[in-house]
Structures are given as structure tokens and as C-alpha cells.
Amino acid sequence: MDAAVGIPLLEIRDLTIEFATRRGKVRAVEHVDVSVAKGETLGIVGESGSGKSVTSYAVMRILDRAGRIAEGSIAFSGIDVKAAAESDMRDLRGREISMIFQNPRAALNPIRKVGRQIEDVLLRHVQAAPRDAKAKAIEILKQVRIARPEERYHAYPFELSGGMCQRIVIALALACRPQLLIADEPTTGLDVTTQKAVMDLVVELTHARAMSTILITHDLGLAAAYCDRVVVMERGRVVETAPSSVIFTAPSHPYTRKLMRATPRPGVSLRDLLPDSEATPPPAPAAAADTAPLLVVENLVKEYPRQGTRKSLFKRKAAAEGPFRAVDGIGFEVGRGESVGLVGESGCGKSTTSMMVMRLTDPTSGTIRFAGEDIGTIAARRFATLPQRRRIQMVFQDPTDSLNPRFTALRAIADPILRLGDIRGGAALRARCEELARLVGLPLDLLDRFPHQLSGGQKARVGIARAIALNPELVILDEPTAALDVSVQAVVLNLLQDLKARLGMSYLFVSHDLYVVRMLCDRVIVMRQGKIVEEGPTEQVMNAPAADYTRELLSAIPHPPV
């Protein structure tokens, strides 16, 4: 504990929160002690289900109906939050404590101008009179670095980018100069460069106002870069509390050490991410294949009609700028047994590229040659039932969304075999599925379960088993670990590497995270605005980036000081 000056602003003592569920009461948070001093930035770090968000909801007293504070106390600058009247809490929320949520777009009212939304908060807490509310709202927009605030005052949330929306949410949260800001995963879903800009802004504004901040995150790097003190939570309990400089250099609790290890960072290999006991020597890579590249993409273009250029009854805008080019004449190769990373921020065209290579979307022009055959000319609609389909497969970003909720794990894995494979008969099929399950490390008794009965990591394994069921030659990995906790991510990445070595597949790894790509890929392609800005061997791109944009991407990733 660092030297707390006087009484802490927020003091949580022995907090236990219970949720009433079908199977009786479940304790989401148990005996948690947290305190936040005035002007301090506290990070609460933990994986999903660790109770970090629930703790902060209890501070605001916005737990849903099933949850209640069973034991302990929460004191905010002398006020007992547990016992306070609901009307007092309403005054407290927004004026004294405010919150930033994960999805900025969902936190804003979609049909109200952002300027009006800021005014609403100001008026609610009597921070402005109706006549000067607009001027104050514009002033606040200026403070969160929104360019042309007078104009943006009239913008609706859908007209702004994700980063800009999060700035508006920050503006809303800070409008009444609260004493405590709770930021719940404020940058999840934002690009790394946007994340850096948003976090820098939050820190600058809160420091300038001597505010306290609680930053809730799953990202140790983020917590290390921006917090004074870090609380690590595991399964509803606080396992470690220490100043951030101490926690990353000398983590004392095994769970913290495990988390630290699993976080991708410069200078480590995939095996280093796993705890010592689980790290087995990697299998020997498959024999070097022939030199002809497996996939050759040349001059690939995908155009979409620009918004508002479509013929409409009321607006008939001329298509002056021409269609929007999501992918703008790119070309690259993937060799046999090679893994290539495709990196870029959202909207750079990396997903569109992977969809075209996958033959789920038709390119506007250009060629996609797979094993010498031009597959770009086959219509996406027809490709699904062709024999070539089995040679290119994909692992999707969201393991939950990509599994049919009404199919068991077994049925999901069997699907490609039934449609395109040559194994027939229930017993043989089941045997093959069990073999695949063993290959991806999925316990066999989970095969008869439905997706909602599986954890995130298990669902990811089902998705991988399904993708490799037909022994494809090329697998496209579309951010396969983006929705997973770091410790699960470490396991899944290792699994992918082992599978590649064992089965001799090629990977096209689509990701925004350069550190993850670095560990898994031989070569990296960096994309921006539909074009390739840099391409080369991974080590070269990471250590001596040639393009300014790559350097910017690399420097924006927060990482623990190792």
C-alpha cells in the first residue's frame, strides 16, 4: 500500500456481492477491500468473470435486480453507499462519480445530437442554465479534443467514429467535474492508436482536475502504462494489490505471474506465454514443402458504392468521387507451410481481403490464384459446394457467434465432413470428430454439449477443430483470439502453432495486434486504407519498421515494463 494521504476518497471494505440464480446464491465478489485515494489512478485487472465490473457497479449501486451487496461497506467521501437513499444516489451518479462504458456507441442515445446529450447532463445536475448550456457543451467538446466542436455539436452518434464517440462519452462523464471516474474497459474494441489517444486524454483530463480514476481492464499492459496502483482480481477475490511499478517487476501472487506471462510482449516466444508446467517442447515442423507459393493474390480490388450515391427519390447526389475502394489493388503471396500476418486497424481492408481470399465475397477485380488455379473468378455463391472449398478454411473472430446455438460441438465439427468430406456412417464420423477433438485439446465429454454450455476457450477449440476437419491447405485466422482472455489466448495461439507444424498448413493471420502476429507469423503485411504500406519478414518489420505507420502502430501498443 502506498502512503494514503488522509481519508481515501473511496473505501470498499470486505465487500461481498451475491447474485440470486437458479442454482441458489452465487457470490460474484467475495471479501474485497479496495481503496482509492484522491487524485489516484487505480487499475482493477482480471479476466472475465473475476468480478471486476461487478465491484464497480456496486460502487455506483447499479447492480441488476438479482444482485445485492451481502456483506461489507462502501464509503464514498464519507457517504455510506450501501445505505444511501436512491434519490441521494441519483445525485451522486454523474455529479460525484461517473462512468465510462465499454461500447461508446451503445452508451449514447442514437437519436439525439451529441451536444444536446452533454447539455442534458449539465442541466440535470444544475451545472448550467438553459441559456448558457450550449456554450458550455461546446467548451466541453473542445476539452476532449473534438475538432470543429461547433459543427460536431449537431452530430448524431452514428456520424462519428468509435474513438470520437468514446470522447463524447468521456465528455459526458467529465461534464460535471466528478471526483471519481470509473472507466470499464474504455478502449476495448478501439484501434491501438485510438486507444492511446483516448487513454492519454483521460489521464490528462483527470490529472488536471485532481480526480481519482478506477480503470477496469483485462489488459495488463494498459494498466501498467496508465495506473499508479493495480489491484489484481481472480474469481471474485483480490489476489494482489501493489503500485504498478512493483507489480510488473516483482509480482508476488502466482496468478499475477501467470497473467504477466500470458501477456504478449516484445522479445518472447509463444512457449514463454504458458506456465512452465504446461509448456511442452514444440513438435518438429513438417518437412519443407515445394517452393511454388500456395496463394498468389494480384492487384486485388474491392469497391463498394459510396453512401448517398445510390439513386433515391429525394436525394440524387452525383457520384463525383466514384465508389469507395475498401481494398485498393493489393498483391501478396503465401507459401506452403508459411504463416503470414495481415495487420492493420479497423477499416483498413484486412477483413475484406480475407473474405475475398476465402471466397465468401466476390472481388471487383484482380486475381486470386490458389495452388495454381484462379479461384477469384468463381462466384462466391457457387464456391460453397465445390471440392476446392475443403482446401481453404477459416477460424472466425467470435467463437460464440460462429457456432450455431442449436448444434452440439460434435455436430458443428462434423458439418464440413458431412458436406464435403468422404467419411460416412455415424461411428466413423464420430471417431473422426473425436480424433479432431483430441488434436485441439477438447475433452471428449464436451462433444455432446451445446455452445452455451461451453467456455470461450472451448468454443474457440470447436471452431478450430471444424476448420481443420478437412485437412485444409490454407487456414485464414480472423483475429481468432480477440474475444478471449489472455491466458486462454496464450493456450490457443500455442495450439495453432502446434497444429500448423503437425499438419503442414499455411496460415493467413488477420489481426490488429502486432505482438500476437509477431509470435505466430513468418512474414507480416501491414495494411492501411486498402493498401499495403509495408511487407517483410516479421523480425525486420518489428525491429526496423520502414513505414511511419508501422512505427506508429508499434508505439501505440501498451505493454508492461519488463
Next chain:
Amino acid sequence: MTARAQTGAPPARSSFALLRHARYVIGENPVTGIAFAIFVLLVVAALLGPLVTPYDPLASDTSATLRAPSAKHWFGTDQLGRDIFSRVVAATRLDLGIAIFSVALVFALGGLSGIAAGFFGGWVDRVVCRIADTIMAFPLFVLAMGIVAALGNTVTNIVIATAIINFPLYARVARAEANVRREAGFVMAARLCGNGELRILLTQILPNIMPIMMVQMSLTMGYAILNAAGLSFIGLGVRPPTPEWGIMVAEGAAFIVSGEWWIAFFPGLALMLAVFCFNLLGDGLRDIVDPQRRT
């Protein structure tokens, strides 16, 4: 087919879980339990029907006309001396039958075309939506009257008319649900697995929409019963002396003024209970099939 053989085993487990879940939902919400009880009662009456009634529902007894409810005639007798209790029970089969067949028909027509419209979009979508719009442009009961009058006064035509007027409801719900799932990850994954578009529609989209359609079916079931009874009430469809709730209410209406309230009251009560039961069942079914409630 191997696909079927594969899916055969797990559902046995899941239907057991569903039963347990159903018991939980009913325990949470006793009204759903009541609705299920009425439903079971209706089904028993429809199945056994004439076998359990104390009198022949068609036999008239001129010596005992217009008797008030008593121990001998629980619901009293009508102007021809027929036992109203027997007639109310016997009518269940017909009324429930009309409702079930029309709902099944409209699910096959409206549900499937709605799913196709939502999934394929384009001209399929436009055709289905315009058909639905055209039907919606008429007062629905008047449309049903017109259809029965034009096609002929039979039970089959009541079923068809009821199905047609419910078409937009099913097509629109199914279309909206299919539309949101069109770009879902599992649909793309199914394409990668080599499923054709039609197979994706039937094996991936349809099973995911079934829960919502089941609720929709339960809700329209009540409406279908009411509609069939309404048509009979104004003299279309089922003809006397066939026991049917709508006709019985129509026949009894004239006697209310003279004090013989029971002739119209009991069939009306049966009608009300049936509609009430299906509407409540919809709520309960939603709770049972909604995976978010299954924690």
C-alpha cells in the same frame, strides 16, 4: 441420412433438460401452470370428446327444453333439449382442429416464405412483402368472410381463410428474424463447410427461429379459434346442428333476453378459456424457449 443419425443422440438429453427447465418456469410463474392445465384439459376434451359426454350432443329431448343448469344437466339444455355440457365438450375437437390446422398451414406458408424473404432478400423479399402488404390492406375479418363466401361454406375453407389472414404476421416476424441472422458467423461458417444456400436456410436459420415461431403459433392459435367461432357466429362455415362454440353462442344469443342465459354463456366461457389459455401459453413458452432465461 448421417446428419440425422448424428443429431439423434443429444436431443434426448436436451429435451430432458427442457422438461426440467419447463418445471422451473412454471414454478416461477404459476399463471403459466394454469395455462398448461387448461391446455391439457382442452386436448383431453378434443381427443376423447363424444366418448366422455353424458349425453349425445346431437340428440334432442323435447320433454326437457330450456332447462337451467342442474345436477342432471350441468350446463342446462337448449331450445331443443340438447345437453349443453355435452355439446360444449364435443365442440372442442372441431374448434381446436380448425385452429391447429390453420396455424400449421400459415406456418408452412407464411413462416417459410418469410424466412426465405429475410435470408435471400432481393426479389423474393419484395414479392413476399407485397403479398403481406396486400393482405394487411383489408380488414382481416371481412377478408376471411369474403374468402369463405367465395370458396364455399366448408370447414376446410375456414382453415384456409384463417391461414391467409394470419400470413402477414408470420411472414414479417420470420423475415425480421432471418434477416438479423443472415450475416451471423455461424451462417458464414456453414458456407465454409460446404452447405448450399437452401440447406443453410433449413438447417441453420430455421431451427434458430423456431422458438420465436412457436410463441407466435401459440398466440395466433387463440386468434384462430376466435376467428373460426366468429365466422360460425355470423352463419359462415360450420352449420347447425354440428356442435361448435360460435354457432352455440349465436343460437343462445336470442334467449338471453328471455332469461335463458346459459345457452350462450357456457360455450362463450369455453371459447374465452381457450383463447385465454393460448395467450398465456405464449408468454410461458417464450420463457421456456428463451435461452437467456436458461441460466
